[in-house]
Amino acid sequence: QSVLTQPPSVSGAPGQRVTISCTGSSSNIGARYVVHWYQQLPGTAPKLLIYDNNNRPSGVPDRFSGSKSGTSASLAITGLQAEDEADYYCQSYDSSLSGVIFGGGTKLTVL
Amino acid sequence: QVQLQESGPGLVKPSDTLSLTCTVSGYSISSGYYWGWIRQPPGKGLEWIGSIYHSGNTYYNPSLKSRVTISADTSKSQFSLKLSSVTAADTAVYYCARQGTLASATAHWGQGTLVTVSS
Numbered sequence: 001q002s003v004l005t006q007p008p009s010v011s012g013a014p015g016q017r018v019t020i021s022c023t024g025s026s027s028n029i030g031a032r033y034v035v036h037w038y039q040q041l042p043g044t045a046p047k048l049l050i051y052d053n054n055n056r057p058s059g060v061p062d063r064f065s066g067s068k069s070g071t072s073a074s075l076a077i078t079g080l081q082a083e084d085e086a087d088y089y090c091q092s093y094d095s096s097l098s099g100v101i102f103g104g105g106t107k108l109t110v111l
Numbered sequence: 112q113v114q115l116q117e118s119g120p121g122l123v124k125p126s127d128t129l130s131l132t133c134t135v136s137g138y139s140i141s142s143g144y145y146w147g148w149i150r151q152p153p154g155k156g157l158e159w160i161g162s163i164y165h166s167g168n169t170y171y172n173p174s175l176k177s178r179v180t181i182s183a184d185t186s187k188s189q190f191s192l193k194l195s196s197v198t199a200a201d202t203a204v205y206y207c208a209r210q211g212t213l214a215s216a217t218a219h220w221g222q223g224t225l226v227t228v229s230s
Contacts, residue, residue, distance in 0.1 A: 002156060033214050034214060034215075036215075036216040036217070038157075038217075044222075045206055045220040045221065045222055045223050046157065046206075046217070046220060048216050048217065048218050051215075051216035051218070052216065057218065089156065089157055091157075091216070091217065092214070093213055093214035097172075097173055098170065098173075098213075099159055099161075099170060099171070099172055099173070099213065100147070100149075100159035100162070100172075100210075100213055101159065102156060102157040102158065102159065103156070104156045105155075105156040105157070
């Protein structure tokens with residue numbers, strides 16, 4: 001069981017907006033540690049999508065955005081495209097574990 | 112541009128020690144950053160195994176700490192993972208990666224290598 005909780009799956013039609021939640025606790029997200037998001041296509045390494053809660057690396061479309069509030073964070077994808085179908089993971093740091101933690105992952109299906 | 116590449120046996124017997132090496136190009140691992148290992152069992156999520164700081168300090172996932180050793184050979188620009196007493200539950204794709212701090216994003220990943228634990 002992952003320290004960060006994500007929904008196992010979400011879906012949306014092309015052009016729609018979807019959000020993926022990442023829920024933590026007072027020893028990680030709630031302790032003001034930043035949250036990062038990754039996109040993983042089948043058979044490939046995760047790719048950094050959002051860093052430090054709401055920043056996009058160069059090359060990531062502005063359709064992807066991140067936010068954080070309290071003990072939770074969210075990834076939003078607008079203008080959904082078929083190529084967005086992938087697994088998405090959140091990552092943070094936990095002070096009780098003194099280490100890196102991941103969410104369990106969310107599979108996005110584009111209908 | 113920093114690049115990371117994992118190498119090691121793809122098949123390990125139960126109770127043996129899994130050993131992997133990550134070769135880093137485009138950056139000297141002694142100059143900075145945290146260098147770590149992350150694994151992903153087939154069809155499952157990501158799990159941080161541990162990291163080594165450029166100074167040599169190591170940090171491990173508490174759930175694996177008793178079986179894990181991460182070390183570095185700066186002269187070869189390599190860092191290594193040893194996981195002892197493996198079982199089928201250790202079958203996974205193993206990634207090496209770089210972070211600025213343990214709380215930072217993992218911007219650089221190796222391609223990953225599948226290690227199967229089976230007799």
